[in-house]
Amino acid sequence: MTGKRRVPPTSRIAEFPKAAADQARWWERHILEVQHGLPPDAPEGTKPRPGFDPKRHSLAQRERAKAAELTAAGHQVSASGIKQRHQRYQRDGLVGLADGRSAKQMQAFGQVDPVVVEAMRQAIAETADASSRTIGFTLWRTQQILSGREETAEVELPSRATLYRLFDKLAVGTHATGSARTRRSVGARPSGPFGEVPASAPGELMQIDSTPMDVLVRLDDGVAEKAELTAMVDIATRSITAAVLRPST
Template sequence: MGSLKRPPALAVGQRVRFEGQVRGGLEVTAQAAVLEDAETPHRVVALIDLFETADFEILFQPERMPLPASGLLETFAPEVMKRALWWEEHILEVLHGLPPDVEPGTPPRPGYGPGTSVTSRQKTKAAELAALGHEIKSGAVGLRRRRYTEDGLVGPARLVDHRSVRKRKEFGDAPDAVVAAMRQAIKEGVETSTRNGSYLIWRTGEILRENGGDPAELPSRRTLYRLLDRLTAGTHTTGSAVTRRSTAHGAAAPFGELTVSAPGEVMQIDSTPLDVMVRLDDGVVGKVELTGMIDVASRTLTAAVLRPTTKSVDASVLLARTVTPELMRPGWIDALKMSRSVLPHRRLLTIDERLEHAAAKPVIVPEMIVCDHGKVFVSHNFRASCRFLEIDFQPTHKGSPFEKGHIKKMLCSVATMFAQFLRGYTGRNTDHRGRHPEEENLWSLPELQELLDEWIVAHWQNRPHEGLRDPDHPGRLFTPNQKYAALVVLPCEVGDAAGGWLPFQRSVSAVVIVVVQPLRERFAAFGF
């Protein structure tokens, strides 16, 4: 059986053999190629016909030379540059079989045509230059060819005059051993508490001594401080420890924001302490942790779980609540039903009959979940749940909370828009804490969980979000429910309105008023 091979790839500038002629590629599209022709200015040939021709062959492929550093070229003397340009013409003929700036259709000279190797062309060039009075061997021609391929025009220029370019040391006169010791001292301080420059200089001397170096090699303190500034630029070595760890453990390559266009394409999960005192099952007063999951495309808070201490099973419970409908609870008003919301209830009901009694919150199945390296999320239990549901598990880089900024911002919003209205609110730290919040009329954990679920459906899903804007009208904000409806259906199909976006806007504003008012009454019933 014959072996498989990739089809040929043709690019602009390549020279090919076709129908007995050597032609250059002028233009290449997905279906055809424009080639040079001896009788006409050009010839258009279908790629399938070109590749199936018996004598088709790609002869010479132009190599892209690196751009020379202009600062280096300016350091060469004019006679050195003249000599390097002379060498460039000969090197290009060795590489491509043709000298630069030849007329289209010019055939290669004898010894440089099709079927010749680079080594044979180097020997031909060396013999040609020897006949002109330049005594040089083929190995020297090969050396200049390799330098030109690696460094561009700077390579042959350096071979002409080694003294023209003097490479300056990156850190001046500081010995390499001192630079290496200071780098190690800076690296040791990534995970430790923040220290100032004097400690790092002292530690540099200790490392130098431990490695068998001579402390006398240390330059003056002023030079060491300048070296420290160079090595710690942008690393926050003497600044915030959190920012330093985030910078050190972040991605080395350029990074950007994921573009999402569908619900569930990217979802983020995280956990944080809730700034509220709660009465636990045994009557003890304590704080609980909030674990939530948010959909990046629609900003839908798909589920939130309160636990005294979050465990791996709680993350799996959160995932289960994300993929199942939120059923209406006793005491919730009819305005919270999905059938009364802007969500495409009729279309979704044909997919899952359980949505008949569901609350106005979308059911979103994740395709990818982004999380940090907390033990709860990297546990075998949560990973197994993701594998069972065929969900891509994507942990962030260590110490890089900005890579899941949507869930971080959502958890902060829960504190400002929900937790501070509750009895037993403690504030975000001791500076913001009042006197004896644990003595207030506190909620029990089940009561607080039910109130949080109602707040998500009533307030969060119907609140205009700054990150959800109409592309055609940037001044208009979407709610999470509106954004979800816009991503899964056409505008004229949203809700029960048949008139497009205008009735849709009016119905949403009315629903928000009907939904938020009962929540205010429930808060007032507890004395605030």
């Protein structure tokens, strides 16, 4: 068994607090040694340490060996605790090893300072009755709003790429860079009963929607009819987890 890193799909570990992300990566190294016999950065040709060779020791034995090793090093953990982390890692990847309490504390916009979010909301709102603006103008205006307030004048802006991603989230449905007429029309609508619910981990929030397909399909009884496509989307990863094509869903 080689020491190459075999990592299940992960999602948004960079949006966890740094301490939680670093801890998850620390655990990943130990879990991969339990799983494959070698840590991910082991040089080619390295042999597993005693107690971790998959050819000589069962998975349960390797989990007990890792629990004993970490406990001796001052990290109190049981074999069942190692097993649970191993299962979460196989199911959720690196995110599965992060402290779940940290995930609950994550802001809807990752690590972006809330005052930056508030300032950009204001900059976007100001475009409702103005002529069309570019994203660059909105970013500039956001910085002006922050610098114009004594309590936020020293706030450090995130990278330009992060600001663009923040704009994409905040500007959804506002037509901030589109038609001024459409923007004013949208702004005049009454507030709807629904809002955006952020999702920070795979499977936390799923959405299902159906749409008619503009094609005819021949059914089992020989009748030609239009079909509907129903799909389930995972909000955190923006991936389609299930889909079905039927005459009626």
